[in-house]
Amino acid sequence: MRARYGVPLKVAATVAAVGAAGVAYAAGFEARSFRLRRVTVPVLQPGMRPLRVLQVSDIHMVSGQHKKQAWLQSLAGLRPDFVVNTGDNLSDTEGIPELLDALGPLMEFPGVYVFGSNDYYGPRLRNPGRYLLEKAQGRHGLNGNKPVVGAVHNRWEEMRDAFDAAGWLNLTNTRGRLKLNDVELAFTGLDDPHIKRDRYEQVAGGPEPDADFSMAVVHAPYLRSLEAFTADGYPLILAGHTHGGQLCVPFYGALVTNCDLDTDRVKGLSAHEANGHRAYLHVSAGCGTNRYTPVRFACPPEATLLTLTPRS
Numbered sequence: 001m002r003a004r005y006g007v008p009l010k011v012a013a014t015v016a017a018v019g020a021a022g023v024a025y026a027a028g029f030e031a032r033s034f035r036l037r038r039v040t041v042p043v044l045q046p047g048m049r050p051l052r053v054l055q056v057s058d059i060h061m062v063s064g065q066h067k068k069q070a071w072l073q074s075l076a077g078l079r080p081d082f083v084v085n086t087g088d089n090l091s092d093t094e095g096i097p098e099l100l101d102a103l104g105p106l107m108e109f110p111g112v113y114v115f116g117s118n119d120y121y122g123p124r125l126r127n128p129g130r131y132l133l134e135k136a137q138g139r140h141g142l143n144g145n146k147p148v149v150g151a152v153h154n155r156w157e158e159m160r161d162a163f164d165a166a167g168w169l170n171l172t173n174t175r176g177r178l179k180l181n182d183v184e185l186a187f188t189g190l191d192d193p194h195i196k197r198d199r200y201e202q203v204a205g206g207p208e209p210d211a212d213f214s215m216a217v218v219h220a221p222y223l224r225s226l227e228a229f230t231a232d233g234y235p236l237i238l239a240g241h242t243h244g245g246q247l248c249v250p251f252y253g254a255l256v257t258n259c260d261l262d263t264d265r266v267k268g269l270s271a272h273e274a275n276g277h278r279a280y281l282h283v284s285a286g287c288g289t290n291r292y293t294p295v296r297f298a299c300p301p302e303a304t305l306l307t308l309t310p311r312s
Contacts, residue, residue: 031294034071034287035302036078039269041280042311043235044213048183051213051308054080054106057240058286060091060118061099068287068301069102076105078305081180083109085168086240086284087116087192087219091123091291093154100162107166110178112187114171115156116219116241117141117195118290122152125292128247131256140259141194143222171217173199175208186211188234194220194241194259206232213308221261221283231275236282236308242266244285248298267299282306 044051054075061068083106089099139145160170169176171189178185186208191197198218207214216229221239229237244267245254254266264270267285271278287301 030298030300031289031296032067033300034068035300036075037268037302037304038307039282039304040307040309041236041269041282042309043215043280044308044310046310048212048310050310051082051180051183051185052078052080053082053084053238053306053308054078054109055084055086055238055240055282055284055304055306056103056106056287057086057219057284057303058088058116058243058288059099059102060088060123060286060288060290061095061102062092062288062291063095063098065098065288069098072102072287072303073105075303076108080109080305082178082185083107083111083168084217084238085111085113085163086217086238087114088118088240088286088288089115089159090118090154090156091288093122093152096155096159099159107163107168110180111163111166111168112171112176112178112189112217113163113168114189114191114217114219115160116192118154119156119159120154120192120195121148122154123291124151126290128293131258135256138260140222141220142196143194143260173197173202175203177208177211184210184212186214187217188214188229189217190219190225192219193222193225198222198225200225200228204228204232207234216279220259221257221265221281222259223261226261226272226279226281227274230272230277230279233277234279235311236280237272238282238284240284240286242283242285243289243296244283244299244302246289246293246296246299250298254299
């Protein structure tokens with residue numbers, strides 16, 4: 001019996017050890033290995049000065065995440081011209097005080113925000129394999145799935161009021177403007193398409209002609225939102241939601257995006273075309289995870305400093 005089963009048992013033990021090491025790395029190191037990416041996007045009108053935009057997304061704050069808090073606070077040292085928060089700030093119904101403490105230094109700068117589903121609702125324990133199944137079936141979030149029953153509601157109004165008090169613009173299915181010295185910026189935002197709260201008909205019409213620059217903001221980069229923004233002529237769209245795939249395959253990339261966006265554009269800067277128009281799309285991989293799946297693999301947590309420059 002030893003001769004027959006000795007090798008397979010060794011192989012099984014090795015595989016188990018490698019798997020355990022991978023989980024330990026994904027949860028113990030990479031999920032806390034915060035990075036700053038820098039991206040240059042040539043979208044401004046000729047002659048405009050460059051603008052530095054800090055995008056934070058998918059923070060998924062949980063009480064006790066002190067390293068994440070300190071890292072977010074440190075981003076204020078970048079001195080951005082303005083901040084864009086693309087949602088999913090919470091993964092803990094009691095996490096709002098620590099979230100606001102983490103974002104406090106950034107709220108000293110002009111900013112805009114949209115919310116994601118995890119801002120409105122508390123986290124749920126979910127089998128990660130369902131993301132692959134839903135991808136295969138073409139179902140994502142409430143887009144094709146049954147409505148969620150018995151969801152825990154966050155006190156998101158408290159977070160909204162704090163952002164508003166700091167002067168950040170709430171872009172929930174609406175438009176807003178920021179004045180930065182001699183530059184007039186216009187923004188158009190949507191509520192989260194992942195839970196069907198987007199209402200593009202309320203903001204349709206394209207960039208504002210009397211602004212120096214107009215851009216679009218949404219949490220989840222569903223194709224219907226990207227198509228609408230691009231067809232209307234927005235030169236830049238910022239989004240989050242995907243976590244960059246969260247659990248990626250080295251040298252291959254993401255397996256899922258948790259929406260209908262293709263995996264080639266799961267994070268970073270890419271392009272989108274619709275109705276003869278072309279827009280830059282930047283999707284942040286975010287800096288957090290759902291509290292029930294606190295792991296990342298081949299996809300470290302991030303924020304992005306985008307430098308907007310004049311187009312050629």
